[in-house]
Amino acid sequence: MATPPSRAGTKGVPRARREEQILAAATEEFGSRGYAAASLPAVAARVGVTKTxxxxxxxxxxxxxxxxxxxxxxxxxxxxxxAVAEGAATAAGTPLLVLRAIFTALEGRREAWFLVYETSLPPDSEAARRAAEYRAAVNRLAADGTAGLLAAAGHEDPLDADALNHVWQGLVATLVRWWIKHPDQSPDAMARRCARLFAVAAALAPTAAQGDVPGNPLGDRAD
Known part of the structure; x- marks a missing residue:
């Protein structure tokens, strides 16, 4: 159990500021290495404090x-x-709104995305329980959003909705990983890049007139 907070810090740094530094360093360490491999001495070294x-x-x-x-x-x-609510209210491109919101929320701590999806947490820990709750909440939002996109395009097959939900969540994780490897890319730049990729994907997808496969519902609302 942590000791009660006080205003005192270390080496002249206020405690609140020192805690911010520790959390930033720990978030990067946990996000990039995973819980099991993360090292508290490494976190301490990043900040210039002791493990104690x-x-x-x-x-x-x-x-x-x-x-x-x-x-x-x-x-x-x-x-x-x-973002999902904004897309539903304005008929804007919900996938792009969601991606822009995620990139903006993660800017400055991009590896933090993976804290929610960490698999090496002790299974009975409060951290594992909380992470599972966040994953479930994100999954519900993704499921509702992808089902809504299909319904708007006239397709209500529940298996289609489930498949699209899995594709979407995998796509988001892949884009975040790519973004981490390209630190020069701002959230706005990433959102524009995604818009271009969605437009290309929509152009490549066969239309109903060309065969039995419907047009890409993501592309229909990407503008």
Whole structure:
């Protein structure tokens, strides 16, 4: 259990600022290496403090992970929900709104995306339970959004909706991974790139007039 907070910091750094530094370093460490491989000494070294101080501020490794996960998960669920609602209300391209919201929320801490999808957390831990809750919330939003896109295009096959949901979530994770490898790409640049890719995909998809395969519902609302 972490010690009660105080205003005192280390080396003249206010405690609140030091905690921000630790959380930023730990988020990058956990996100890039995973929970099991992440090293608390490495986190401490990034910040220039001791491992003992990490425990004093945040408790055990699981507690530190949870402290990193909670703001990330809360923000991702909130921005995805808002983007889905905006797309439904304005008939805008919901997939692009969601992607732009995700990129914007993750800017400055891109690896944080993977905290929600970490597989090496102790299964009975509070961190694992909370991560599962965030994944379930994102999955529900994705399922509702992809089903809505298909319904708007006149297709209500539940297996189509399930398949599109899986494709969409895999696409988002792949795009985030690509974005991490290209740190020069801003959220706006990524959103524009995705719009171009969606437009190409829509142009390549066969239309109903060309065969039995319907046009791409994502492309129909990508403008």
């Amino acid at each position: 101080l990490l425990h004093q501020y945040f408790g055990a490794k699981q507690d530190l992970y949870l402290a990193c996960l909670t703001p990330v998960g809360d923000r991702l669920v909130a921005v995805i929900r808002a």
